[in-house]
Structure formats: structure tokens, C-alpha cells
Amino acid sequence: MRLHIRGGHLIDPANNVDRQADIYIADGKVVGIGNAPGPFTVDQTIDATGHWVCPGLVDVSAHLREPGQGHKATIASEAQAAVRGGITTLCQSPMTRPVLDSPAVAELIRQRAEATRMIRVVTLGALTQGLEGQQLAAMAALKEAGCVGVSNGWSPIANPLVLRRAMEYAATYDLTVFLHPEDAALRNGGCAHEGAVSVRLGLPGIPQAAETVAVARDIALVEQTGVRAHFCRLSTARAVQMVARAQFDGVPVTADVAVHQLHLTEMDIADFNSQCHVRPPLRSLRDLEGLRQGVLRGSVAAVCSDHQPHEQDAKLKPFSDTEPGISGLETLLPLTLRLVNDGILNLRDAIARLTSGPAQILGIDGGHLAVGARADVCIFDPDAAWVVDSNALTSRGRNTPFHGWELKGRVTHTVFDGRLVYEG
Amino acid sequence: MKRDNIQLNDQGRLRHFLTIEGLSRALLTEILDTAESLTSVTEQSVKKVPLLRGRIVVNLFFEASTRTRTTFELAAKRLSADVLNIHIAGSATSKGETLLDMLANLEAMHCDMFVVRHDRSGAAHFIARHVAPHVSVINAGDGSHAHPTQAMLDMFTIRRLKGDFYPLTVAIVGDIMHSRVARSQIHALTTLGVNEVRVIGPRTLIPRDIESLGVHPYYDMKSGLQDVDVVIMLRLQNERMSGAMLPSESEYYSRYGLTEEKLSLAKPDAIVMHPGPINRGVEIASSVADGPRSVILQQVTHGIAVRMAVMSMALGNPPLRQEGTP
Numbered sequence: 046m047r048l049h050i051r052g053g054h055l056i057d058p059a060n061n062v063d064r065q066a067d068i069y070i071a072d073g074k075v076v077g078i079g080n081a082p083g084p085f086t087v088d089q090t091i092d093a094t095g096h097w098v099c100p101g102l103v104d105v106s107a108h109l110r111e112p113g114q115g116h117k118a119t120i121a122s123e124a125q126a127a128v129r130g131g132i133t134t135l136c137q138s139p140m141t142r143p144v145l146d147s148p149a150v151a152e153l154i155r156q157r158a159e160a161t162r163m164i165r166v167v168t169l170g171a172l173t174q175g176l177e178g179q180q181l182a183a184m185a186a187l188k189e190a191g192c193v194g195v196s197n198g199w200s201p202i203a204n205p206l207v208l209r210r211a212m213e214y215a216a217t218y219d220l221t222v223f224l225h226p227e228d229a230a231l232r233n234g235g236c237a238h239e240g241a242v243s244v245r246l247g248l249p250g251i252p253q254a255a256e257t258v259a260v261a262r263d264i265a266l267v268e269q270t271g272v273r274a275h276f277c278r279l280s281t282a283r284a285v286q287m288v289a290r291a292q293f294d295g296v297p298v299t300a301d302v303a304v305h306q307l308h309l310t311e312m313d314i315a316d317f318n319s320q321c322h323v324r325p326p327l328r329s330l331r332d333l334e335g336l337r338q339g340v341l342r343g344s345v346a347a348v349c350s351d352h353q354p355h356e357q358d359a360k361l362k363p364f365s366d367t368e369p370g371i372s373g374l375e376t377l378l379p380l381t382l383r384l385v386n387d388g389i390l391n392l393r394d395a396i397a398r399l400t401s402g403p404a405q406i407l408g409i410d411g412g413h414l415a416v417g418a419r420a421d422v423c424i425f426d427p428d429a430a431w432v433v434d435s436n437a438l439t440s441r442g443r444n445t446p447f448h449g450w451e452l453k454g455r456v457t458h459t460v461f462d463g464r465l466v467y468e469g
Numbered sequence: 470m471k472r473d474n475i476q477l478n479d480q481g482r483l484r485h486f487l488t489i490e491g492l493s494r495a496l497l498t499e500i501l502d503t504a505e506s507l508t509s510v511t512e513q514s515v516k517k518v519p520l521l522r523g524r525i526v527v528n529l530f531f532e533a534s535t536r537t538r539t540t541f542e543l544a545a546k547r548l549s550a551d552v553l554n555i556h557i558a559g560s561a562t563s564k565g566e567t568l569l570d571m572l573a574n575l576e577a578m579h580c581d582m583f584v585v586r587h588d589r590s591g592a593a594h595f596i597a598r599h600v601a602p603h604v605s606v607i608n609a610g611d612g613s614h615a616h617p618t619q620a621m622l623d624m625f626t627i628r629r630l631k632g633d634f635y636p637l638t639v640a641i642v643g644d645i646m647h648s649r650v651a652r653s654q655i656h657a658l659t660t661l662g663v664n665e666v667r668v669i670g671p672r673t674l675i676p677r678d679i680e681s682l683g684v685h686p687y688y689d690m691k692s693g694l695q696d697v698d699v700v701i702m703l704r705l706q707n708e709r710m711s712g713a714m715l716p717s718e719s720e721y722y723s724r725y726g727l728t729e730e731k732l733s734l735a736k737p738d739a740i741v742m743h744p745g746p747i748n749r750g751v752e753i754a755s756s757v758a759d760g761p762r763s764v765i766l767q768q769v770t771h772g773i774a775v776r777m778a779v780m781s782m783a784l785g786n787p788p789l790r791q792e793g794t795p
Contacts, residue, residue: 241681245490247590247613247652250676316475317591361569361599363589365612 046088046463047071049081053093053424057100058397059404059413068098070420073463078416089465091458093424099396101133101421101461102378103403103412105301106277107352108370109135109166112153113142118354118441120154123374124161126440128467130375131423131456132350133164134404134411138223139171140198146171146182148190155191163466165421167407169223172197172211178204181214188218193407194275196223199324201259203229209266216272221408223275226259226284227251227325236365238280238326242311248365251326253281260284264291267298275406276300278351280325282335289344299406300344302336303351304380305371309333309446317364320446323351324369337389346402348395350377354442372442376433378425379452386453392427422460429455475597483782485597485606488615489656497624497660503778504625510547510777520781521550524581528554530609531587536745536769537609537619541584544776553580569599576601581784583607590614590649605783607776613647619744620653622775624661626768627699630740634661640693640735641684642669642725643703643752646676650744651703659683669693670725673714690725694734702727702743705752718751727753732762740764 048070055066055078062078069077069085076082107127110118127135137154139145145154151168158166170187172195174180184195195215201224202208215222232255237243239250260276264287267274279285279300288300305323310330314321321327339345353370360367381399384390390398404412411419435448459467474491478484483496510518526545528538538554545552555575575583582605585593590612597606610616624634631637639658645651645668658666659682666684668675675686687693694700705721715721727741741753741763749755758765 239677241678244676244678245652245682247611247615247649249590249613317594358567361567361595363568363587363592363595363611365589365591 047086048420048460048463048465049085049087049090050093050098050422050424050460051090053096053098055098055414056393056396057414058393059401060415062414063393068414068422070460070463073420075414075416075418075420078414091424091465093458096424096426096457098422098424100400100412100414101423101459102131102399103134103407104132104352104374104377105136105347105349105403105406106138106303107135107350107374108140108354109137110354111141111157112150116356117359120157120166121161122441123352123354124158124163126374126438127164128459128461129439129456129469131378131425131459132374133421133423133459133461134409135164135166136193136407137166137168138198139169139176139196144171144176145169146174146176146187148186151187151190151192162464163461167191167193167409169194169196171195172215172222173202173207176200178202178207181211184215184220185218188220192220193409194221194223196225196277199225199227201225201227201229205262205266208263209270212266212270212272212274216270221273221275221406223277224263225277226256226263226279228255228258231255231258236322236326237314238311238328240311240329242315246315246317253283253328256281256284256325257287260287264296264298268296273297278303278306278325279336279339279345280306280328280332282332285335285339285344289339289342292344299346300339301347301349301403301406302340302345304348304373304377305351305446306336307333307340307348307384308380313446314364318446319360319362319364319367320371320444322360322364322367322369323371337384340384340398341390341394343394346398347406348377348381348398349403350374352440354440355444357443360444370444371446372438372440372444374440375438376445376447376452378423378456379454380447382427382454383452420460420463422458423456424458425454425456427454429453431455475594482785483779486617486779486783487593487597487606487608489617489620489653489660490615492660494660494662497621497657500621500775500778500782501625501628503782504771504774507777508774516547517549518547519549521545521548521784524550524784525579526550526552526582526584526780527575527580528552528584529557529586530555531557531585531592532610534586534610537586540769540772541609541776544773544780547773548777548781550780568596572596572600576604580604582780584609586610588612607779607783610649613649613652615653616649617653618772618776618779619650620657621779622768622772623654623701623742623744624657625771625775626742626764629771630764631698634658634663637663637698638665638667638696639663639699639701640667640669640697641701641703642690642693642727644674644705644709645670645679645703646674647706648703654701655682655684667693667697671715674709690731691734694731697735698739700727700732700735700739700741702741702753704744704746705748722751726751727757729754729756729760732757742768745769
């Protein structure tokens, strides 16, 4: 398959490209940028005139619900949603059922993803067996099975000694440890940010300290062990500062945020809106501004969807009984572009946080478009306005608090592995 | 996204009664006035008016309660409604039926009103958002969120004994953190325009952001009770001891228990209230609970008239002012 993407404006932050340039693709690889590599017969031409062309988006967190939760979604169903959102690489956490603590589960996910021929799914293996925080998982075997990192998911390891050992063991195999910074005791069964809104609604609150205590402890252990660590889904301004400080001090830590944290605050749950029940919780306006600062300065190197599709019933309960999470694949790009339109981020940085930043965190080849690179491409019309309609989402999960929002930026084409897999 | 006030219908009349927050002073006053006109019913020998004749009221209690359920039942019966009491053990619907399925079944039986108590904050809102258009929902307590009829009967009691709200300073003492009663009282008192609302307790029981509700926190009871007109004591749940929120009952009682000595710091004509059930010797001395300034039992009596008022208003049949006797 030989593709020619013609007339688009190429933004490739990793290679410092921001200009109009054609792209030539053959056999799943980029073979020419700007000019064709000598004589080039084209199978398919994509007219990208007036559109932006960037590397296929890399999402550091998407829960694809397979194996184990087919009633919510499957890899095949979510692949369709991903490419509609311009996403070509997704990272699945070990929170599958069964837990991704054996090579068999990793292999199953790899096969199912490959069968879609639309997306690449990379996996994080479990840090401890069953995510129980006791016995180390077989990390060496998991790495061999393709896991790009290890994580204990939403069950942060309470015992610092176990975490220290897990970090040391992960470092042995050059695995990045992905940490969800949340102190379970301080969380204390909470479901909303502890602040003015939770006080008013009488919802059990999660204090800021539940995150900062965990970040402080984890940074200390990263320094102690020398492991490479990544903080998943920061939600507080203070934690962003702590991570930035650690980075300044040379501690090998990175961080991401979920895109909804850059647009919503505790105020959005004010009428018990369960679509805004997320983990970590939506926090204060001050926190939102701190997270945006982190994204702007780069201490937060990735913005992700933290895609969590749910069946309708999961959200049809009193607030604290509902399952947290947002179906976010299809709104990741436009919500990030909204920060550009609002003058908070420049376009180049915004694209970097969706491509090269996450690729680097995951330690994978991708997220850039030089000659020889993987031919995963996202083409979008930055000016196309559309209104989010939860019922029109491709994802099987219709759970979005952005229903009714008018967003700008719509994906027109997605190329995966040198093939056109979506055309809007 | 701004939503309409789910509690009101198109004409701005009460449809559901879920929380005091967002209701106007005029509407709260209307509830109090309606309750006033209905008190004569509760005092006459034939204790019934036909305002809700032929209507079906379902008491849907997902959490144990004797007093609240009983007063709701009495209130509904005095309005001539048929009453169905459903108690669901635990918060989960026991046979795996979802909450919404259960509501749909009750609606199919043509019930007109659900009186809901649930241990989750927001449960009454959730139910109100999903019921059929002809059904009204009354919140009889949801988690730590709201207990609006309790707050209104407290306002009724205060108005009867004190007259105007404007000059009053009211202190609420105890576990503000977990109290739905306190939250509703705070909204009611600030909406009705009292001079000052104070909350008194140790920092483990007073949320840090409580001032955003327009109240002043006091951590020392003696300064907090200085010159108040109304003292509202809250029940201290036993589990607060185990959760490292307090060292012991005796220490709590010594600092925050209402004794005659501490009460002497309030105004000489201050009244003492408590939503019940009371823990004698934990948050309140027996001599105060049974003393001349205690209005605790009057609160219970007023609960019936206030609940009658809310139920009749929500079902669109508010009695005329002079219609106290049929």
C-alpha cells in the first residue's frame, strides 16, 4: 500500500516540523516528507488541503475492557472509537479481568488488537500478583510478553517496603513503574474532591493530601531505587509542583493528566452528575489551573483520555455508587485543541502532549513522522465545529459529561500502519 | 451546564422536596404558613383532612428509621392518603433488582409520592430525576446530604417560639461533617435570614470549607454559645469513636456536651433543640434535655404538621390559609 497525503500542514513536534508538507508512505513506513523518494507510484491519495497532519495520537491510558468486561466494551468496539478520535496507539492498564499479571493475558490483548488492524495496543503488566500488593508479579516474563511497563493500577501498594522491592525488581528489567498516586487510607472511601462542593453535597471527600502524600512517598522511593517512574492522572496543582521539582532535581519521573481534568472542576458535580464521577476526582479551579500550567511547561508530558467506557446502568445510581470514568477517546483531540483555541497552549505543544510525549513515557517507537517512522497519521480539520452527542459516540460507552459541548477540531482521516483506517 | 431547579414545576411551585438549597425564602415561608394552618388538624379529635384522599404515598426506606417514618406515615394518613411502607434492608436492593426497576414497578401501581430515605448522598435527587412526571419525591434523609423536612420542622419550632428569624443567632453543635440535618438547617437558617449561624465542634467534625455555606465555625463551645438564641444539638454517632475522630465520649462530653453550665452562656431565653434520638450524657445532659428550655418533644409534634404541609404542596393541593378545619 502506497499513500500520498497531499497539501496538509504537517505538525511533528518531535522533529520540529511545522509547515506545509506532503507525506509519502509505503509498506507501513514513512518514506518521504515534503518530496517523494524518487519515482513513487501511488495507490491512494488523501487530500489534506487546509487540514493539519500529525502523528497518530498516543493515549497513555485507555481501558478497553477486554478481557473480562465485554458488557462495557471490547477491543474491537473501542478500536473504531479510537481511530475516529485520531488515536492509533493506546495503553491498556493491568486492570483487566483476569488481572494482566501473566503473559497469557498480554498475549490475548495483543492478538485481539492485531485482529482489528486499526490500532496498536501496548500493555502495562501488573506490579504485584493480582494487584494485591503482596507478591511481586512475574515482571521479567511480562516484559518478554511485550508489556512496556508495570503498574498496580488503582490499588496503590500500601506497604512502602513492598513498593521499594517492586521498584527495584522493575528497574532490574528496565521497566517503567506507572503509579496512581493515591493514599488509600486518606481516600477513606471518598468519591469527590474534599472541598466546598463535597461539603455542600455531603459526599465523602478525598483530600488533596491523598494524592500529595502518595507522590511524596513515591518520589522518595524512586530516588532510593533509581527506577524510572511515571505518575498517572495527576489531579492536584500541588502534585504537579512536586513532580516538576523532582524533575528539576534529576529524579527520573514523568506525569500525565486526563484531558477532562483540564476542563472540569468540582463544580461540575454540583447536581450529583454521575457523568462527572471520575477517579481521581475533579478538583478545584486552582488545581485545574495548576494542571494546565504543568501541561504548558512540560512537567506533565502527556494528556490522555483515560477512556473508561461503561454500560448505561453503571452511571444510573446515587452518585457514590456509580462507577467512575468517562468515555473519552473521541473527545481527547478536540478537548486538547480547545486549550489551544483558548490561548493556553500553543498547537505544537498540544500535539506534542498527544504524540511524542506519551510515546516517550511508554518507551515506544511512535508519535513522530520522520522518514523511516511508523506510518500512523492523524489528519484533522482544526476549524470544524461539532456538538458532542453522547448517543452518537462510536465507543460502546456513552458516558460523557461533555454531551452538548461545542468543540472545534474533527478528525478527517486516520492512517494506521500505512493504511487508511478511518475517513470522516 | 446550568440545569433547572428539579424541585420546582413550570409555575415555580414545589414538585419534589429534596433539599432546602435553591428554594426561596418565600417558598420556605409558605411551607411554614401551610404547616401552621394544618396544626389545628393534628390537635382536633377527628385528625383527618381529605386533601390527599385517593392518593398513594410510599414510604421507601433504605435505611432504618422509626421517628421519621412514623411521622411521615401519620402525616400522610391525616391527609387521608393511602400509605405503603417499604423497608429495604441494606442500601442494595436485596434481590438484585435495580433501584430504577423497583421504582418503575411502584409507578406501575400508580403511586403518587415516594418518601425516600437512603444512606447515599444524592439518592433522592437520583430518584427524582428518573420518576414518572406525575410522581413527587420527598427526601426523608439522604446520606450526609440533606434532611429538609427535619430542617423545616426545626424552623417551624423556632418561628413559633421566637417569632422573627432576623435577630436570631443560632448555634449548631456536634458532628457537622456527617450530618444531613445540619446541612439542611444551615441552608434554611441562612435563607430565612437569621443574624448568624454558628457551628461548634472539634476540627475532626467540622469540615474545613464549612464557611462557604455562610456559617461561622467555633471550636470552643463556651465562646460559640455566647449570647445565642437557639442551641441545636446533633446526635453523636457511636462510630465516630472508632474512626479516630474523637478520643472518647467523656472527653467529647466535657468539651461539647450541653450542660446547664454551658447553656448559661447563651441568652437567658435561649431554646435547646435536638433532632433526636438523643444520647444522654454524650452530647446533652439529661437535666438540659428534660429541662424547661428544651423544646425537643415539640419538634416531634411539629414534624407531623410540617410533613403534611410539604406533602400537600408537592401534590398540588395546598390548603387555603383558613382551611384548617374541614
